Amino acid sequence: xxxxxxxxxxILAVGAERxxxxxxxxxxxxxxxxxxxxxxVDQTYDAGRHVVIPGLINTHHHFFQTLTRAHPEAINxxxxxxxxxxxxxxxxxxxxEAFRLATRLSLTELMMSGxxxxxxxxxxxxxxxxxxxxxxxxxxxxxxxRMTLTRGSMNLSEKDGGLPPDTIVQDEDTILADxxxxxxxxxxxxxGAMLQVALAPCAPFTVSKRLMxxxxxxAERFDCRLHTHLAETNDENEYCLExxxxxxxxxxxxxxxxxxxxxxxxxxxxxxxxxxxxGRHHVGVCHCPTSNMTLASGQCRTRELEAAGSPVGLxxxxxxxxxxxxxxxxxxxxxxINRLTYDAASVSHLDTFxxxxxxxxxxxxxxxxxxxxxxxxxxxxxYTLDELRFSGAGDPIAALVMCGAHAADRVMVGGVWQVxxxxxxxxxxxRLRSEHGAAAKAFLKAL
Numbered sequence: 036x037x038x039x040x041x042x043x044x045x046i047l048a049v050g051a052e053r054x055x056x057x058x059x060x061x062x063x064x065x066x067x068x069x070x071x072x073x074x075x076v077d078q079t080y081d082a083g084r085h086v087v088i089p090g091l092i093n094t095h096h097h098f099f100q101t102l103t104r105a106h107p108e109a110i111n112x113x114x115x116x117x118x119x120x121x122x123x124x125x126x127x128x129x130x131x132e133a134f135r136l137a138t139r140l141s142l143t144e145l146m147m148s149g150x151x152x153x154x155x156x157x158x159x160x161x162x163x164x165x166x167x168x169x170x171x172x173x174x175x176x177x178x179x180x181r182m183t184l185t186r187g188s189m190n191l192s193e194k195d196g197g198l199p200p201d202t203i204v205q206d207e208d209t210i211l212a213d214x215x216x217x218x219x220x221x222x223x224x225x226x227g228a229m230l231q232v233a234l235a236p237c238a239p240f241t242v243s244k245r246l247m248x249x250x251x252x253x254a255e256r257f258d259c260r261l262h263t264h265l266a267e268t269n270d271e272n273e274y275c276l277e278x279x280x281x282x283x284x285x286x287x288x289x290x291x292x293x294x295x296x297x298x299x300x301x302x303x304x305x306x307x308x309x310x311x312x313x314g315r316h317h318v319g320v321c322h323c324p325t326s327n328m329t330l331a332s333g334q335c336r337t338r339e340l341e342a343a344g345s346p347v348g349l350x351x352x353x354x355x356x357x358x359x360x361x362x363x364x365x366x367x368x369x370x371x372i373n374r375l376t377y378d379a380a381s382v383s384h385l386d387t388f389x390x391x392x393x394x395x396x397x398x399x400x401x402x403x404x405x406x407x408x409x410x411x412x413x414x415x416x417x418y419t420l421d422e423l424r425f426s427g428a429g430d431p432i433a434a435l436v437m438c439g440a441h442a443a444d445r446v447m448v449g450g451v452w453q454v455x456x457x458x459x460x461x462x463x464x465x466r467l468r469s470e471h472g473a474a475a476k477a478f479l480k481a482l
Contacts, residue, residue, distance in 0.1 A: 036077045037063065038450070043082035044420070045431035047089060047388060048407035054082060057413040060227065060450040065409060082417065085444065086431045088388060089407050090151025090414030091362045092395035095262075095300040095321040095350030098141035098155045098171070099129050102475045103355045114268045114330050114356075118198055121355060124478055126161055126203045133474045134164060138174045140471045143459050144360040145351070146180050149416035149443040151453075152396075152404055153180060154350075156262060156300065158187030158237040161203045168217045172230055179453045179460070181414070183399050185233045185262055186217050189241040196278065197241045207246050211253065218257040226403040227412055227449065233260040233399075238267075239286055240274045247290035260296050260400050266309075267301035268332050284309040293318060298348065298398035301326075302340065303333040310336060314343020319398035322390060324368040325359075326352035334376045337369075337390070348395030349387070363443070366391055366436050384436035417445035 040054045048055070048065060056064040056072050066072055100121075103109065108120040129137075138155070145153050153175075157167050168184050175182040188210040191197030197204075205213075214234050222232035234250045236242040247263075254261050266272065266283045275283045284305065287293060293312065298319030305313065313320070322335045337347050351357050351365050366387040373382040396405030404412045418440050420431060428434035446454035453460050 037072070037074065039066070039072050039076040039079045040082050040087065040415070041079050043085050043087045046087040046407065047432055051407060054087075055407060055413075057447070057450045060413055062407060062409055062411050062413050065407070084419050084421070085417040086420065086435060087407070088149070088416045088418070088432070088435070089392040089405055090416050090446065090448065091149045091391045092152045092348065092399065092405055093145055093150050093350055093362045094154050094298065094348040094395045094398045095323055095352055096141065096145075096153065096155045096360065097353030097355070098138045098157065099125065099134055099159055100353035100355035101137045101141050101360065101471070102129070102133055103478050104358045104475075106355060106478065109355060112330075113270075114332060115198065115270045117330060117356065122199050122203065125159055126200050128477045128480070129159055129161060129164065131164055131166070131170065133477070134167060135170050135174065136467075136471045136474050138171050139178075140467055141354065141360045142174055142178050142180055142182075143462055143464070143467060145362060146178060146446055146454060146459055147442055147457070148361040148363045149418070149446060150362050151181060151414035151416070151446060151448045152183070152399070152401075154183040154185050154233065154262075154399060156185045156187050156235050156237075158189050158235065158241070159203050160188070160205050165213070168213075168221070172221050175230065178462070179448055179451060181229050181404070181448060183231045183233050183260070184217060184221055185235045186214050187235040187237050188214075188246060189237045190243055190246055191241050199241055204241075207243060207249070210246060211249055214250070214253055218253065218259060222257055222259055224258050229449075231259065231399070232257075233262050235262040238264040238271070239279070239283055240271060244290060247292065251291040254296055260298065261292060262298055262300070263292070264301060265299040266304040269304060272304055282309070284312060288312075296400070298346070300350065300352070301332065301335065303327065303335050305336065307339075310339050310343050310345075314340060314345045317344055317346065319346040319348060321348045321350040321395070321398055322369060323350045323352035323357075324372045325365050326356040328368065328372060329356050329358070334372060336376070337373055338377060338381065346394050346397035347390050348398035349391040361441055362391060363435070363440050367439050370436055384433045387436055388432075413447055413450040415447045416443045417447075419444045
């Protein structure tokens with residue numbers, strides 16, 4: 036079937052003023068000003084009320100943390116104290132049932148904000164949660180959203196000099212065996228894949244060097260991506276100097292992680308030489324502006340990283356350090372914090388769209404999504420400007436960021452409508468809110 040998405044109010048694509056034609060899950064044709072589709076279409080969708088953008092791509096998150104949003108024990112803390120307050124609570128109450136609800140809610144919330152592809156860095160494995168990746172694969176499949184299953188891990192607990200308690204870490208052999216299982220079962224390296232897998236040791240202060248090194252070997256064998264937190268805080272830099280005798284980027288290089296398979300979360304505290312080195316090796320960085328501001332972690336040097344050659348993507352980060360899973364909101368936060376870092380003329384709304392689409396796609400190693408162009412996957416976000424916040428807006432595309440868009444009216448993934456009239460297909464949002472909220476109450480028992 037050929038579908039003409041006709042005459043949008045505005046579209047973030049060159050040469051598509053009259054919209055796009057979608058066929059077999061891909062963008063078959065851009066329809067320029069004064070033109071019509073080159074071949075007959077089977078259906079036409081009037082997009083006159085919509086601003087159309089590439090589907091947003093979230094490259095860093097922790098779904099389970101939706102269960103501890105605005106938790107009283109963690110409010111007004113920086114990263115290390117925040118983690119120490121929440122680790123014991125997560126260890127006790129993240130059950131498979133709660134995790135499934137957290138995954139379902141996070142995926143739904145992201146899609147409703149305009150996301151068509153997501154990555155979740157799941158590193159928490161208390162007893163009983165060994166099938167976490169299977170749960171996420173199932174939930175993503177039900178919702179019809181693309182996902183990179185990011186098999187995280189921790190194997191250094193408090194007794195080993197790490198931060199997490201003993202009950203949520205696994206040993207190296209268990210981790211590596213499950214990484215191989217998940218890769219064999221779910222990783223699809225082909226264009227148009229709905230599921231891919233990345234390997235993601237959590238952070239230098241929670242994993243061993245052997246786990247970092249052996250993850251590289253598995254990634255090369257299965258042709259997948261690698262992900263970790265790096266240089267998020269000054270505390271992390273001090274930890275690496277104390278335990279490894281070097282800064283985080285030096286440690287990354289020692290472990291064989293300075294290559295284009297890698298994308299890092301946060302990437303705040305790099306010096307000029309480290310930025311040049313990361314760029315030379317095309318190591319990606321996921322900018323997490325909302326979390327960085329919430330935890331007062333610092334400001335990512337996005338412009339220098341891009342100029343050096345590093346892809347820059349965008350992520351909401353964990354819902355307990357962001358308190359929502361809305362990537363469209365993060366575009367506005369990214370614009371504002373980067374204007375404080377640089378100036379108003381150096382960072383535009385178009386930069387934030389690029390980070391959340393093309394840049395994020397590059398971080399995930401995908402060239403089939405992230406842009407509206409012929410031959411790419413038909414992953415699209417549709418927004419109306421009907422709310423009071425948009426009244427008077429002169430530039431519809433800029434208005435989405437400058438005026439604070441939150442919700443997509445429609446979302447298409449691979450040519451299939453997955454959100455219509457603001458509602459995700461097949462999801463009872465009220466029931467999900469009730470069930471997830473009930474599960475989250477358990478996480479307040481620690482008080």
